[in-house]
Amino acid sequence: MSRATNGRLKEAIAALCRVLSGLGVNPETFRQAKFNRPEATAEFWKLLCCLLKEVCGARTRDLNDENIDAQIRFVKSILWYYGYGNLDFYCLPYDGSQGSRELLLVFSWLLHTQHMLEKLLEVNKIRVGDEISVCTCDAIKTVRCKSNEEIASPFSQQGKTDIRYLQWLNGKLRFCWRTLHTVQLEEIALLHKIHLYTRGCHIDPNINHLSVTETDLLKQPENCNKLVKLLESENSRLKAYLEWKRLESVYWQWMESVLDCKLEEARSLQPQDSRNENNTLQIAGFCHGNIHTIGEVEKLNSSLVTLHDELQEIVSCRKLLWDEKVKAKEKEVPNMRDFCGTIMKIEQEVKKKTDLKYHCTHNKTEMHGSYRLVFKDVKAGFTRSVNRESGIHVIKATEVISELQRKEVKLEKELKKLQEECRKKLDGIAESMDGVICIPPPTKKQIHIEKRGKGDLT
Amino acid sequence: MDRGRGKAGRGAQSLTPFLSCSYLAMLPTDCAHRLLSILNWAQEDCTEQKKQLEEHLSISRALIGEWTINMLEDQKQEASNENEHGDEPSPEECQDLELLNKALAKALKIRESILATGSKVQGDAKGVEKGADKKPAPMSSAVHQKFTCKERTPKSIKATLRSKALEPIKNNSRYLLKAPYRTDPERKRIRVVSAIKLQPRGSKSTGKGAVKTSAPHKIKVSNSADELDLVQGYNGPEVMDSPFVESVGEDSEETKELLSGPERNLDCPAKEGMAESEMTQRNSKENALPPPNIFTLKEQGVTLRLPVSYRTAYLKNARLWEKSYLHQKNRAESAPGMQFIQRIQENFDSVMPALSPAMLKEEVTYLTNTYTLINQELEAEQFVEEDTDFLSWEDEYSRLLTLEGLQNVASDCLCKLQELREVAERHMKMDYGDCSKISTHADCAVFGDQKCRVVGSMTSPLLFYSSVQELKEIAALKLRVQVLHQQLALQTVLASELLPLLDSKYYQPLLYRAIYTLLCEAGEQFPVLIRDDLSD
Structure with missing residues (x-):
């Protein structure tokens, strides 16, 4: 490698380290790792662990930092999840004593395929605006049992619990949601007031008004320096990122040479390689909800089979009808060519429609992430004021509302379906009950009609 | 809990x-x-x-709620920079001036009562014309002019001009007398309204404030509440006090250097400001009371300016994010690391399943979505089914084809699902982890309830709303x-x-x-x- 390239490589790695500055990496470690030096190993495990922890979010908080064994398990688990396919990595010892070159390769693979730097910057982004999350991803939380925790119920007798306590808890939960909603409403009212009262105070013409954080900054100027410092450190990280982007091709060339080193070494070690087949089969001891996924696949499978059969039945039935009709039509049709032409046209149209709907869903863009709330008076000319070329992405509240409404309807339907299933079962049970008659509560529709009826009478 | x-x-x-x-x-x-x-x-x-x-x-x-505002550090700095000419006046000097001002106030008061009768008759328009003609040239007029043009609405210009017009000769001496007091920007800038709403005042006024309250203003206030809107009270103290105007002027120059946006933007909100009338009242009120340190967002929110240090950092930050975003946008086209990734993946062991657990999850979600779509379409189809007799043969044929298409999609999905199932089973064999066996949360389903799987856009997207x-x-x-x-x-x-x-x-x-x-x-x-x- 020429001296110039070497210098550029050093710059690139230095820039990379600056982007990762929060994680405390030393550029020297990279060089050591190329030669598979053991002293770089621990640092690389730590780097990978911290990086993945930051990017993958809150769930990993309870990970013990000190325990290298736990760190390694965690890193391996996540790479397994992302699909890193080199078994050498999974065979690395849990004491963190060797394998720095492999770790360098792993790190680079992650960096490229999982866009780690971008994710890291995004995760640590300093948010000064009033942001609202528009995606409902975070609403989907798997309900899990805390098996370790003993839950004492005040309604228990000899280990048994009264079901009314369950009902009471359920009611309490609903009450909890309702109070949360009132708090949200107050928050929103105040937020809007702040936006309204500070119009014209912001330096960004697209935003125009201050956020809560920014207003608070003016109220408590002592916080200002802190925030400015944070912004400045982010700025330097972003600068480093841009620098890295400029230089990264050198890094990737160098990584190829690292890979060459590894392959060469592997070739010379081939005879001694005694990888146990049994070992390779069980490489990870982590739970990524495999069972859950299989369950999901099975559930989906059975629903799809039902759907498919249903469709088949309808289609064959329709086909019969159609064939009869066509036979009758054939006699009437004056021009066979016209008829065929129309049929062709219909076929094409339908095919296009189906393709569009079912083969492009991968690109379907749902709303994700956080948006800064910006108050724009309708009178003040809405989107016109935004410079679209600057890459600023803007959505309107109405779009979010309709998207959420769609989701709401879908979920409501699902819940109704589940409840209906339960009702059927319970009705069956009620019939078999001796000496008790069950009168189900009126449905909501009925209540509504009754109320309306009363209203008419009075 | x-x-x-x-x-x-x-x-x-x-x-x-x-x-x-x-x-x-x-x-x-x-x-x-x-x-x-x-x-x-x-x-x-x-x-x-x-x-x-x-x-x-x-x-x-x-x-x-109400704040007691502290002088912002860099505003303080700005202020002290501007304060070059002024050694701070001693308390005695201040007292002297106070007395002089009081004397002047008395004179003004008399003048005012004479003018009051006159100005009632004169229309607004006339006042403006007069103002334009008679505009005096006090020492701050240039600054004043600049400031007004840049920041004020036409309405406010009118108001200020009028106030000037009606006190043409007094100006010089007034500024002179007030000078030491005014060069104390801290007291000036932070002067704020008290929460008490001021009733339109009559001719009553206390000595200290009388000098500052220009005669026409006061008349307007006492005349009718409607006209309060015409008088932009907000620029009252700043526009009329020369040193302060200067300081604000410089301030806005600085901002302008940073970004020309804010000053331009200011026009509109200042015009529509909810609290204009209150501000006017404040203007007259504040002169009557010692400057209180209370600030409410509702009334003076529009006057807030972000500190310079923050503005600089913010703008830089926004620019850098934008640049990074551009890089990210073209990352697919020019991916320098592609060759390395291809080579490393070629060397992956063959025992690994074709799909990673992450991809598997994605595929399952995709198929679930497809299933929902088909189901919806089928339901819609069945809904119309009842009146097939009225359909034209073209429609009927197209619906038949659509259903056939759905059937094909469904069977494709089933095939794909079969593959996924095999992959999932292989995962199970290789990854023997089990929720029930593992005690720590860290090990179990790290991605189970991850927040959002979508890669950040690296921009600060905005959500525009137009009402509460x-x-x-x-x-x-x-x-x-x-x-x-x-x-x-x-x-x-x-x-x-x-x-x-x-x-x-x-x-x-x-x-x-x-x-x-x-x-x-x-x-x-x-x-x-x-x-x-x-x-x-």
Whole structure:
């Protein structure tokens, strides 16, 4: 490698380290790792662990930092999840004593395929605006049992619990949601007031008004320096990122040479390689909800089979009808060519429609992430004021509302379906009950009609 | 959580008599344990959210209320830079000046009462014309002019001009006299309104303020409340006080260097400012009272300016993010590391399944979405089915083809699902992890409830709303979706735990009723059970 390239490589790695500055990496470690030096190993495990922890979010908080064994398990688990396919990595010892070159390769693979730097910057982004999350991803939380925790119920007798306590808890939960909603409403009212009262105070013409954080900054100027410092450190990280982007091709060339080193070494070690087949089969001891996924696949499978059969039945039935009709039509049709032409046209149209709907869903863009709330008076000319070329992405509240409404309807339907299933079962049970008659509560529709009826009478 | 338990404990004591009733509907231990833990977890989640929101709320509340504002550091700095000519006046000097001002106030007062009669007759327009003609050239006029053009609305110009017009000769001496007092920018800038709403004042005024309150202003105030809107009270103190005008002028110059946006923007909100009339009142009021240190966002929010240090950092930050975003946008086209990735992946071991768990999850989600779509279309189709007789043959054919297409998609999905299932099974074999075996959270389903899997866009996207109502609707819907998600999860668990309890012959009707309520009515309504065994 020429001296110039070497210098550029050093710059690139230095820039990379600056982007990762929060994680405390030393550029020297990279060089050591190329030669598979053991002293770089621990640092690389730590780097990978911290990086993945930051990017993958809150769930990993309870990970013990000190325990290298736990760190390694965690890193391996996540790479397994992302699909890193080199078994050498999974065979690395849990004491963190060797394998720095492999770790360098792993790190680079992650960096490229999982866009780690971008994710890291995004995760640590300093948010000064009033942001609202528009995606409902975070609403989907798997309900899990805390098996370790003993839950004492005040309604228990000899280990048994009264079901009314369950009902009471359920009611309490609903009450909890309702109070949360009132708090949200107050928050929103105040937020809007702040936006309204500070119009014209912001330096960004697209935003125009201050956020809560920014207003608070003016109220408590002592916080200002802190925030400015944070912004400045982010700025330097972003600068480093841009620098890295400029230089990264050198890094990737160098990584190829690292890979060459590894392959060469592997070739010379081939005879001694005694990888146990049994070992390779069980490489990870982590739970990524495999069972859950299989369950999901099975559930989906059975629903799809039902759907498919249903469709088949309808289609064959329709086909019969159609064939009869066509036979009758054939006699009437004056021009066979016209008829065929129309049929062709219909076929094409339908095919296009189906393709569009079912083969492009991968690109379907749902709303994700956080948006800064910006108050724009309708009178003040809405989107016109935004410079679209600057890459600023803007959505309107109405779009979010309709998207959420769609989701709401879908979920409501699902819940109704589940409840209906339960009702059927319970009705069956009620019939078999001796000496008790069950009168189900009126449905909501009925209540509504009754109320309306009363209203008419009075 | 703890609080919840405490409450539950108390509830238990008061309800103990009920428990001793003969019909108990008890749940078996482990079933109860699982259900309670899930409900508690859900509630914990909700409480946690509320707590976070309330923390945030307390900040907003404090902002909306009254503040005692401290001089911002860099404003202080700006101010002190401007204060070059002024050694701070000594207290004695101030006192002297105060006296002089008082004397002047008296003179003005007399003048005012004469003018009052005159200006009532004169129309506004005339006042402006007059102002334009007679505009004097006090030492600050150039600055003043610049400032007005840049920042003020035409309306306010009118107002200031008028005020100038009616006190043409006094200006010089006034500025001169007031000078030491005015060069104290701290006192000046932070002067703020007291919360008390000022009633339109009559001719009553205290000595100190009288000098500062220009005669016409005062007349307007006392004349009619409507006209308050015409007078832009906000520029009162700043525009009329020369040193201060200077300082503001410089301030805006600085801002302009940073970004020309804000000053331009200012026009519109200043014009529409909700609190204009109050500001006018403040203007006259503030002269009567010693400068209070109280600030309310409602009344003076528009006057806020972000500190320079913040502005600089913010703008730089925004620019850098934008650049990074551009890089990210073209990352697919020019990916320098592609060759390395290809080579490393070629060397991956063949025992690895073709899909990673992450991809598998994605595929399953995709297929689930497809299933939902097909189902929806089929339902819609069946809905129209009843009146097929009225369809044209073209429509009918197209619908037949659509259904056939759906069938094909469904069978494709089934094939794909088969593959996924194989992959999932291989994953199971290689990754022997199991939720029930692993005790720490770190090991279990790290990605199970990850926040959002989508790569950040690296921009600061904006959401434009145009009314509070829209925001409220979004919040309500978001919560609703969240609650529905939770209800769905709870429903599945409750059904799987509770329904088997009814299989045995010896359950209490009470249990039946409770289960019915929970499973079919989401706990909102309950069925009526009537004993029928007394019949003959």
